[in-house]
Amino acid sequence: MNAQERQLIEELKSKLEGKIPRLLVDAYLAEEGPEGIISCAVKMLEGMAKGKEHETR
Amino acid sequence: MKLVSLTIAGFRGFNDEQTLDFDGDLIIYAGPNGAGKTSIGESLEWLLYGKTLKRTKGDEISKREYAESYRNAHYGASKKPFVQAEVLDGSGVRRVVRRELQDDETSILTLDGKRIVALDELGLQTIYDRPLILQHTLQDFIFMRPKTRYEVLSAMLGLDSLISFRNAVEQAKNDLSKRLPPRIVEAQRRSTTLLQEFTNRPLLSPVALTIKQGKLTEAKKHLNRVALGAVPPGTKEADLERSLQASKAAKQRAQLDWGRFSLNPIPLPQSLPAISNMRVLERLLSDFHGQVEQAIEAAAEVPESVPDPQLREFASLGLQLQRDEADPHCPFCLADTLTPARVAELRKIADYVPATRPSLATAEGSLRELQGTIQRHREQLLALTPTFPSEQELGTIRELADAAPRQTGSYVTSSENLRNELDAVRTQREILAEAVRTTLNALTRGNVPPPGGTNLADALREYSDRVSNLPGAANAYAATYASLDPYVRSKLSSAEEVQFLDLLARGLDGWDDIELAHQAEAMAEILQDMIRQTRQFIETKQKQILGVRDKDIRAWYDLLNPGAPVGYDGIVPGTDSLELRARSFVKTIMAAPNLSASQLNCIGLAVYLACATRGASPHQLIFFDDPVQSMDDEHVEAFKKDLIKNLLDRGFQVVLLTHMDNFADDIEKLYRGKARTTLFKLEEYALVGPTVTWKGPEIGNILQRVRKNKDAIAEGFRKQAVQELRQFVERFVKDLYTAETGNSVSKRFEDKNWNELKTLIRQCKSFDAKDEPRLEDTHGFTSKFLHTDGSMPSKIPSSAQINPHYADMDALLGEYKGKFGL
Secondary structure, eight states: OOHHHHHHHHHHHHHSOSHHHHHHHHHHHHSTTHHHHHHHHHHHHHHHHHHHHHHHO | OEEEEEEEESBTTOOSOEEEEOOSSEEEEEOOTTSSHHHHHHHHHHHHHSSOHHHHSSOHHHHHHHTTOSBOTTSOTTSOOEEEEEEEOTTSOEEEEEEEEOTTSOEEEEETTEEESSOGGGTOOOSSOOOEEOHHHHHHHHHSOHHHHHHHHHHHTTOHHHHHHHHHHHHHHHHHTTSOOHHHHHHHHHHHHHHHHHHHSTTTHHHHHHHHTTOHHHHHHHHHHHHHHTSOTTOOGGGHHHHHHHHHHHHHHTBOOGGGGOOOOOSOGGGSHHHHTHHHHHHHHHHHHHHHHHHHHHTSSOOTTOOOHHHHHHHHHOOOOOOTTSOTTOTTTTSOTTSHHHHHHHHHHTTTOGGGHHHHHHHHHHHHHHHHHHHHHHHHGGGGOOOOOOHHHHHHHHHHTTTOHHHHHHHHHHHHHHHHHHHHHHHHHHHHHHHHHHHHHHHHHOOOOOTTOOOHHHHHHHHHHHHHHHHHHHHHHHHHHHHHHHHHHHHOBOHHHHHHHHHHHHHHHTHHHHHHHHHHHHHHHHHHHHHHHHHHHHHHHHHHHHHHHHHHHHHHHHHHSTTOSEEEEEEEEOSSOEEEEEEETTEEEEHHHHSOHHHHHHHHHHHHHHHHTOTTOSOOEEEEESTTTTOOHHHHHHIIIIIHHHHHHTTOEEEEEESOHHHHHHHHHHHTTTSOEEEEEEEEEETTEEEEEEESOHHHHHHHHHHHHTTOSSHHHHHHHHHHHHHHHHHHHHHHHHHHHSOOOOGGGTTOOHHHHHHHHTTOTTSOGGGHHHHHHHHHHHHHHSOOSSSSOOSOOOHHHHHHHHHHHHHHHHHHHHHHTO
16 A cells, blocks of 8 residues: 555544544554454454453452 | 656566657557557556556456566566656656565665655655556446446546455455454353343343343343342342342242142042942942852852861851851851951862852952952042142242241141041052952962951951041141142242343343443444445545546547537446446436447546546656557547647647557657657567567658668568558558648558559648659559469569669658658
8 A cells, every 4th residue: 555545544544433443444554454454353352351351350 | 747768677578678768748659469568558557556456456367367467477586577767757857766576576666766655756646646548447447347347436536545445344344253252252142142031021122122222331221120120129239140149049949839739628528439439349348248158158068079078067067257247156257257268268169069150250250340449449539639748848838838837837737647648548458459369369269368367348447447537638638728828829939030030140140241242243333334434435535536527527528529419428426336427418328338338438538537637637648558449430530639639738748559550650640740759669579578679650661671671582571672662652642641631541541552542642732743653653563563363473573673663762751751740
């Protein structure tokens, strides 16, 4: 992805509502393709699950 | 930015390093298919953008075909392929842009030897203005499916990165469910089960509904409210789970099938078969007595043949059954004469006194009937037999009816009494059954039982006495059950209640699972929403771009289709489509299925040109690769005469790659004297890469080739020279006509005889009529050697014959050089 394309994605990111979508865009910019997005989403869900376990303890 | 030269090494079709000349206003490279034209276009595309649309767009087959194909297969393994361009920047300063391919297919970009990331310095800050109108992109535009056209159009508008992003999010959304951590998958499973169970309970179905609506806080509040209603009043929310477990345990303990212990009262005991049938038993015993008595009477006359003196005495003394009314002094009356032992003796006498046998047989029948009736009587007594609670169940009953200890005590006592009575009845019945069995054995087999057994009459009397006590005990039981029933019933709990409490407890305990499952679902929804927002963003961008460009698109289209009643009408953006609209007179129609390939070709060119020539574009270059491939003659003419002129007039450098020699020649002729125009020819592709064989106007090159071949010893070369000499005459006429009129020569004048060509030359005012015979003479000379119908000489002309014509034509060209713009 060249600088112009990256700039366009950043512009889209700034229009997305919520923290999670923006983090997912960052993940895409770090690793183009679906893999970066999936890894990021899975990590977030894992974090939520760990948080629940912590609350339970 | 304008192109001066392009040096390519090891990239796509180029193996050896070659530098192609682009210095001029109109640069044409003509060559057959496979000569390497597309590689030139792709090289420039890769140089400017680091990738080519051919690789990133199109269907999977196309992508696979072009995967890892930047590097030329024959290029030295140790060398790095590169593309380098000498360009003129916006200020007219010469700059050198170079991109070098790395082993991992990334690239290193430099400008004037300095490494850079993007070509911002040359003004390439936006990707909306690709100056490249390449063969495959135009082909795609004309023949592609609507979805692909949308993607290509978006790419052309510089939005392909957004399309790629949207595709990546769509893929991520589809794949996320397969990649979830096991903890989340387990939470989803549990959550689904809980939600199903909530849905099935009227009290909890609103909780399920609220969860499905994503209102988890509200759902949790609702669940807590329901749970608080199921535990003792005053319970705090913090203690809810513990309290639910305690209530559930209490309810589990209060689970009792109390109705199972009930017994109906017996208002009229005599009507019960169990009681009334006692008389049947007594009658059967009486019948047995009578039949035995008859047998005894028959056996009184004992024959002398009886060997046993004791048996004879027994019979002679007579067998009299004990009777209550009998004389108490009678020695026989004091004894029980119907003992099994005596019956056995009677059975032995029957061996000697046949007259006793019928009575004994009847007596046996009565005994067997008595045996069956006792068995059936056991079943009839079940009407007086309740199911008794176990010790544990009695404990539960005491716990449930703790408010009524007296009733509980009475129930327990009556229960014990009835159980005892039933036990006694069972014992007596077994004694009676044994007495019947023993007597039957004595009667049928003569078995003498051991002393001490109970005789039938006593056993039946005892049994009858016990049975007669049962209704009273059973009624007492029924009465105490009834008095206890209200107390127990009010405290009973059902399995349903326990399950409900269990569900509430599991719902609270598993709330984390519900939240996690919801978060996983929410993540998928976030991705879906990102797709939606990206689509909207793309649409907005498309509107922005097309809003500005639509006028330009129409202008370019109209330039190619002046005054046409049918044609392009606009592009309608959408979240997933870019619909091409056309007009047919006054009607608006969809362009793709209704317009001809030629018109679609024009639309494609118009769209690309509108983007590439926009006011803020840093490019002063338009690079065409086979731009008129699907156009008809009329549109091709407009392209040659109007479109290129428009671009050149606006200061754009035009580069044209084409496989059509005539098309290339025509354009070269049209603009030869008006702009810095150069035509290059590409030969067939070789291992080293494309080969540029010559450059310049064809008319000059033809005579060069004649000169090379005319003096050859081999006839084939001289024949070639004659053919080219004739081509020179034809081209002289056509080029002069084009230079004079500005019109290219219609195809109908190709390969024509002199008389037809003469009509063209006579229209050229700059042509001196005295030169006409010179052309006619050479044309006539060559024609007779180029026909094989037998009427002309077949011999190949000698050099001496060719040379005068060559010299004359060379002189003629020199005289008209200025007219041709040479």
